[in-house]
Amino acid sequence: MTSFTVVLNCGSSSIKFALFDAAAPDRHPAWNGKVQGIGGPAPDFGASTVPVGPLALGTEQPYTRALQRIREEILRWLDGRPVAAVAHRVVHGGARYQAPVRVDAQVLAELKALVPLAPLHQPFALEAMEILLREQPDLPQVACFDTAFHRSLPLVEQVLPLPYAAFERGLRRYGFHGLSYEYMALALDERFGAGARGRTVVAHLGSGASLCGMLDLKSVATTMGFSALDGLMMGTRTGALDPGAVLYLMEIEKLTLQQVGRVLYHESGLLGVSGISADPRELLACEADAPRAALALALYVRRAVREIGSMAAALGGLDLLVFTAGVGEHSVVLRQRICAALGWLGVALDDAANARHAGLISAPASAVRVAVVPTNEEWIAARHAQEVLAPL
Incomplete structure (x- = not known):
């Protein structure tokens, strides 16, 4: 009887899940879906064989209730077929966890500290x-870390310009989004070979x-750093920010540590600047007015x-630029605007190819190839679970 690996990708307001054949996970899940809007006024549940619909989670422990609903739906879909393991996307592995690991009480306790x-x-x-x-x-669980792919970063990319003792303390x-970048390294090698x-x-x-600069498909530079706040402007997160601004918020405007954290993680980025939405699609629809x-x-x-x-400077030039994830894979307009401003690097788009989300969207004369490649973090996690549990 076929057994399955369940992959959970848990965010603050959504939980994605996917089920893969545990023996030899195909890149396309046997079943997948998500609960979104957790903690908001109108959460909903959707899966590849179930229409998206409203979900009553209540106001007390909505996240726990969402996990329970996913569990019920998975058991219903399995119809008695066994689960071999559960793989979790874990954003931070710290200095210690640089490879997937089976979860036990000690691992859980150490991850809570992060x-x-x-x-x-x-x-x-967690x-x-x-x-x-x-x-x-008795159900095996495997933690798969977004930080692990960046273990190849050179020391000069790891050290912060603080007293060196801080580096020694961790x-x-x-770097983050490592499961996505790990998949991209594999997919780009398959698609472009030596060209990637x-x-x-x-x-x-x-x-x-975030961005990842790769040489020989290994991470040598990335925009996120100590935390997932660094680098690019995001939906609700600031990205790179003058630390003096944080000191000002606390010292002059008297925000507490908790309030500052909320501003930086939840009230900034596209949402904070626009005052309208964290979703680029909504902003593009209304930007004219x-x-x-x-x-x-x-x-x-x-x-x-x-x-x-900055990535091109760290790499000594640029041969291939790849867009992935929700905005990168689906926003024709933002890809065009970003690439238009990179003409100085030799980037030139094929507008027709970009409009149809082609795999290669650069013009034939472009000095830099530009590609759109869907990511697949869940499959990477399922594969890691298979590898970690193989000797058992």
Whole structure:
């Protein structure tokens, strides 16, 4: 009988799930879906065989209730078929966890200490682990870390310009979105071969966003650093910010640490500048009549262009630029605006190819190839679970 690996990708307001054949996971899940809008007024549930519909989670422990609903739906879909393992996307592995690991009480406790470094994601993945450890202790769980892919970063990219003792305590640049970049390294090698092994920048543009500069398909530079706040402007996160602004908020405006955290993680980025939405699609729809929406999008593009330039500088040039994740894969307009501002690097788009979301969207004469490649974090996590549990 076929057994399945369940992959959970837990965020602060959504939980994605996917089921893969545990013996040899196909890149396309046997079943997948998500609960979104958790904690908001109208959460809903949708899966590949179930229409999206409203979900009553209540106001008390909505996240726990969402996990329970997903569990019920998965068991219904399995119809008696076994689960071999559960794989979790975990944003932060810290200095210790640089490879996937089977979850036990000690691992869980150590990962809880990293919650302040990734408060939008870490607590929720750990909640799912804790529930399963308590209720199904014999079910293997594997934690797969977004920071692990960036273990190849050279030391000069890891060290922060603080007293060196801070680096020795773990205050360093880690990098994130590693499961996405790991998949991209594999997919780009398959699609472009040696053409992807040069100076490549992958732009993971979603509600969270970052860039990864790769040489020989290994991470050598990235925009997120010690936390998932660094680098690009995001849906509700600031990206790179003058630390003096944080000191000002606390010292002059008297915001508490908790209030500052909320501003930086939940009230900034596209949402904060526009005052309208964190979703670029909504801002693009109203930018002609909403100056702050237009400003937010202009700033989003400007920050992406500046950071791509910094990646090119770190790589010594640019051969391949790849867009992935929700915005990167689907926003024709933002891809066009970003690439238009990169003409100085030799980037030139084929507008027709970009409009149809083709795999290669650069013009034939472009000095830099530009590609659109869907990411697949869940499959990478399922594969890691298979590898970790193979000797058992």
